Amino acid sequence: MKRLAIIGASGHGKVIADIAVKNGYKEIVFLDDNPNVQECAGFRVVGTSEDVDKYSDYDIIVAIGNASIRKKIHKQVGEYRLTTLIHPQSVISRRVTIGKGTVVMAGAIINSDTKIGEGCIINTGASVDHDCSIGDFVHVSVGAHIAGTVTIGKRTWIGAGATVSNNIEICSECMIGAGAVVVSNIKEKGTYIGVPVKNGRRTYFRGGG
Numbered sequence: 060m061k062r063l064a065i066i067g068a069s070g071h072g073k074v075i076a077d078i079a080v081k082n083g084y085k086e087i088v089f090l091d092d093n094p095n096v097q098e099c100a101g102f103r104v105v106g107t108s109e110d111v112d113k114y115s116d117y118d119i120i121v122a123i124g125n126a127s128i129r130k131k132i133h134k135q136v137g138e139y140r141l142t143t144l145i146h147p148q149s150v151i152s153r154r155v156t157i158g159k160g161t162v163v164m165a166g167a168i169i170n171s172d173t174k175i176g177e178g179c180i181i182n183t184g185a186s187v188d189h190d191c192s193i194g195d196f197v198h199v200s201v202g203a204h205i206a207g208t209v210t211i212g213k214r215t216w217i218g219a220g221a222t223v224s225n226n227i228e229i230c231s232e233c234m235i236g237a238g239a240v241v242v243s244n245i246k247e248k249g250t251y252i253g254v255p256v257k258n259g260r261r262t263y264f265r266g267g268g
């Protein structure tokens with residue numbers, strides 16, 4: 060029987076639970092470090108992230124939006140236990156590689172010769188076109204579009220509905236605001252907003268998601 064433990068009983072976790080059911084998982088439990096949370100999407104919260112070793116015959120997925128925390132828990136769990144979840148109503152070219160612990164949500168499209176790293180989120184209705192390289196723990200938010208031959212560095216977060224034009228490079232640890240349009244390379248980590256993007260007033264990275 061396919062069993063899955065989802066770390067993070069959040070809204071993001073709920074969406075992941077739905078994908079898991081569609082992928083044939085029959086037993087699903089949540090682990091969450093907030094002791095007040097007892098269920099998520101109708102599934103039990105059975106412990107905290109520290110309890111992961113008790114679920115040695117379960118596949119594991121980390122449902123935490125913050126890229127830095129997601130990365131930390133990935134290392135704690137170990138790559139060999141992490142699964143990759145792909146919604147059956149996403150469209151993924153046969154020539155795409157996808158790393159461990161990545162989730163691809165409903166309606167997402169990933170085109171030919173693109174590489175998606177470990178622990179990424181390709182969210183609902185997002186698209187990543189041909190020949191892209193998406194670094195580990197990147198989040199492409201709902202409805203964001205990445206054109207062809209784009210490189211995105213590790214832990215960068217592309218906000219909801221943002222667009223990245225073709226042949227662009229974005230470095231690690233950037234926040235691209237919701238609705239932003241990126242038309243030239245971004246070489247310094249920070250927060251970028253607007254059409255086309257300008258460096259936001261806040262230049263730190265919070266690793267959110």
Ligand SMILES: CC(C)(COP(=O)(O)OP(=O)(O)OC[C@H]1O[C@@H](n2cnc3c(N)ncnc32)[C@H](O)[C@@H]1OP(=O)(O)O)[C@@H](O)C(=O)NCCC(=O)NCCS
Nearest residue numbers: 182200201217218219234235236237238250252253261268
């Ligand atoms: C860019 C972002 C991180 C900034 O957050 P923040 O640092 O808390 O900024 P604030 O909300 O305090 O806003 C600061 C200013 O920037 C403006 N601003 C914030 N986000 C903006 C955006 N995406 N585009 C244009 N302007 C934006 C605000 O209107 C505000 O302007 P003002 O000072 O003239 O009033 C955030 O607004 C954002 O876009 N997050 C993405 C959320 C998302 O995509 N979630 C998807 C989940 S799947």
